[in-house]
Amino acid sequence: MARILSMQLSSGISSRITSSIAKEKSETKIELPEKVKNSRVLILGGTGRVGGSTAVALSKFCPDLRIVVGGRNRDKGAAMVAKLGNNSYFSEVDINDSKSLDLALKDVDLVVHTAGPFQQAEKCTVLEAAIQNKTAYLDVCDDTNYSWNIKSYMKKAVDANIPAITTGGIYPGVSNVMAAELVRAAKSESKSDPQRLRFYYYTAGSGGAGPTILSTSFLLLGEEVVAYNKGEKIKLKPYSGMLQIDFGLGIGKKDVFLLNLPEVRSTHEILGVPSVSARFGTAPFFWNWGMIAMSFLPSEFLRDRSKVQQLVQLFDPVVRAVDGIAGEKVSMRVRLLSQFLLSCISSCVIVLHIDPNRLIWSRQMDAIE
Template sequence: MAVGFVKASSTAEIRKETGDHHRVDVSRLPPAEEVLRNRSVLIVGGTGVAGSNTAVALNKLGPHLHVVVGGRNRQKGDKVVATLGENSEFAQVDIGDVRSLKAAMKDVDLVINAAGPFDYMECNVLEAAIQSKTAYIDVSDSKRYAQRAKSYKNKAMAAVMAAVLVHNAQSESRGELESIRFNYYTCGSGGAGRGVLATSYFLLGDDAVTYHKGEKVKFSPYSSMLNIDFGEGIGKQDVFLLYVVLMNRFKSSRL
């Protein structure tokens, strides 16, 4: 269920006071070649389902991007590297060992943490990224992990660490924003590993949190089914309410 699995199927539906509905692609990026050329990225948890699919996707987007697959198992890592080509390598890292993480981050521009499930995980990868002043992003939508990660804010600012910002969907719409509804459907890489299963159980144990006029409203997890059209290639799919930490960013909005 990790947000990092979601590709073009992510949509945000925006309703303005005029009553019009617009579908906005919230995952738009600059041209991949421009962003990724001569860059290097470390994927921690790169031998798992989320990490290996992230590596493959990045390799396709930017053939000039150097991909470092990080994990504990060299045999699994070598198999992933074999699918990526010569501009990739394996680095043996342990998420419990900050020293090994820092060593792997020495010459990379970005670290992607795909080593879930995140709910009860320490922030060692983030800690190592801050200490090495390496840009950091993860695929977690766990509220517990996000709260722990937020405690590192001052350390990150002191280290002048690069930040990955959430795009403001309101800038895509004219007029005053009245409501936002996020719908996502995990496709392609999801539902195949222990990490996905464990994360799904964690999500089913928490109330689904929404916001109405700035006030928190809780629903039972996996409730309020909607049938959403995700466009060509995916079509209409049933979606249900689950807690996604991203919604906390909109708690002051009229949702």
């Protein structure tokens, strides 16, 4: 008979932690070192949902920073600047034009690239311009090919003496940190060998990301899913392999489906986990049905950014309307199975919920003999 043992975390707190952080507490200001206090940060895609949220958060956390809202729409840029206040301004920029980027990056200390989608993007023009102008770089890329193309610039970034970070969003990004923490805990706390790690993601409606998540999701349907099974690379059909996953408090059980995401490869190659996969699901449930139906469209169509953008324009008003009913919650569950003492399997899970009003996270670690 299986025996379930409750384990303690290294911090000495219980094996399950739930922390709710009030919205007003999240607005606490951060004191930056004097030498970077007045740094200038360019946010590309700053008039969109992701970039705009980034700009607002930075202005609240670090009000001394000078926020440059980068985008193509002057009216939207002016509206965002009015929201941010006097320590910001708009810069019209085309991320596909090197001269436009060079002009926008002048006297900028950090560029944050949120102008997705990153799928099917052939060139890393923003990073190239950042290296040329010796500007620190961060993106929220969620595409496997693009992220590994970015990594191929490592030597150039080192030679230019600038930090360059890719996949720094929620997932991938925070999810990678969650995975690394689970692997660290397995090796150091339970002295076990990681065997299988699974990423599970859920969003209600657009998850607050606006049309970008629609573009990303549709483009990902045109890519074969890369996963790893006992060290072997395997390819699977997108939005297949449905599992019902319990996302816990406030979310419950949701259906999730396979997608090709960059954290799978990095977890396998860098963290050394033999079996890795990632799944995503949304709500209401009929959006999942729509994604399944769209996965049968020709891959050539789904890889065409212009055609996908037409689909996004068609569906976006409907998604926004449904968001008002379904909400904009995001939840991530990362689970690691590891083996120790030859016969005991350890299951460790981190769950993170994000909604407009609070952040809830938990970690639990059990052993099944």
